[in-house]
Amino acid sequence: MKACLCKSFGPPESLVFEDIAEPVAGPGEVLVRVRACALNFFDTLIIRGKYQYKPDLPFSPSAEFAGVVDSVGDGVTSVSPGDRVMGYMRWGAAREKVVVGENALVGLPDDVSFETAAGLSVTYGTTLHAYRDRAGLKAGETVAVLGASGGVGQAAVEIAAIMGAKVIACASSEDKLAFARTLGAELTVDYSTQPLKDTLKDLTGGRGVDVVYDPVGGDLSEQALRATAWEGRFLVVGFAAGEIPKIPLNLLLLKGCDMRGVFWGAALDRDPDGHRANMVQVLSWIEDGRLKPHVHGIYPLEDIATALAEIAARRVRGKVILTP
Structure with a gap:
């Protein structure tokens, strides 16, 4: 079978395509024929050896996928x-077939496309875990989303709006904010031209925001924390x-607020049933037409270098999908 391989750490152009032996599902495992897989920002780092996980070489990038079960190992009963x-599998999905543990899979309804489903686990899984499991977000609360036009930021705007929150999208340009408004943001902040703390305070009548969703970090984090309301929750994404x-x-003492870590990857290992329930909810929203995930582009697997370059250059709005 064909596979995209990182055989030495380097830029996207160093990735190669080779025929490799087809894997076999062992006990408790499932062999899936990949129909679509997705790329994330961390894929630009993992192929350079600059991510928190450093897989043994060679490996395939891409952590999330959708496809059809080809065969199952002994003891598998759910599929x-x-x-x-x-x-989701951390890395290794950029190939024609993958083997994963039974618990790593979620059933896919017939009316949700492979291309849509492939891009759901990381961004929407992280975001629903953040809001539901970590922040306890309630309808009527105000959420400030930093980096609101990226893949995770897009999901954060959409899901907060679906959950009944008032969303303030924060990004670095007016065209990014215009995109966020199409996703459900009621208010916006251009932090390239507006002071983030003061603007968030002004937009909430001086009260501050109930929840900050921060996948950006850097100088923006403290500004956003200073704009949280009493007993607000700051999500470190x-x-x-x-x-x-x-x-x-x-600042946490003076505001009576919390900073809460959102380590979705660890939560996935510790509570796979909770992750599966969250993804079933996301799929239900898609089936109902309440959630319409945006796909930036669909590329043949052989064009992965081009797709990764788009992500690295911050030109992506939504998810980047590859099709073997």
Whole structure:
């Protein structure tokens, strides 16, 4: 079978395509024929050896996929050959077939496309875990989403709106904010031209925001924390800006607020049933037409270098999908 391989750490152009032996499902495992897989920002880092996980070489990038069950190993009871499924595997999905544990898969309804499903696990899984499991988000609360036009930011705007929150989208340009408004943002902040803390305060009548969703980090984090309301919750999702901020802890005391880590990957291992329930909810919203995930582009697997370059250049709105 064909596979995209990282055989030495380097830029996207160093990735190669080779025929490799087809994997076999062992006990408790499932062999899936990949119909679509997705790329995320961390794929631009993992192929350079700059991500928190450093897989043994060679490996395939891409952590999330959708496809059809090809065969199952001994003891597998939840899926059968021919079933449509989606899943997450940290890395390794950029190939024609993958083997994963039975618990890594979620059943895929017939009316949700493979291309849509392939891009759901990381962004929407992270976001619903953040809001439901970590923040306890309630209808009527105000959410400020930093980096609101990226893949995770898009999901954060959409899901907060579906959950009944008032969304303030924060991004670095007016065209990004215009995109966020189409996703359900009621208010916007251009933090390239407006002071983030003061603007968030003004937009909430001086009260501050109930929840901050921060996948960006850097200088923006402290500004957003200073704009949280009493007993607000600041969700630490990631550091796309490249800098991990140092936060004055007296701010948490003075505001009676919380900073809560959102380590979705670890939560997935610790509570796979909770993740599956969250993804069933996401799929239900898609079936009902309440959630319409945006796909930036669909590329043949052989064009992965082009797709990764788009992500690295921050030109992506929504998800980047590959089709073997």
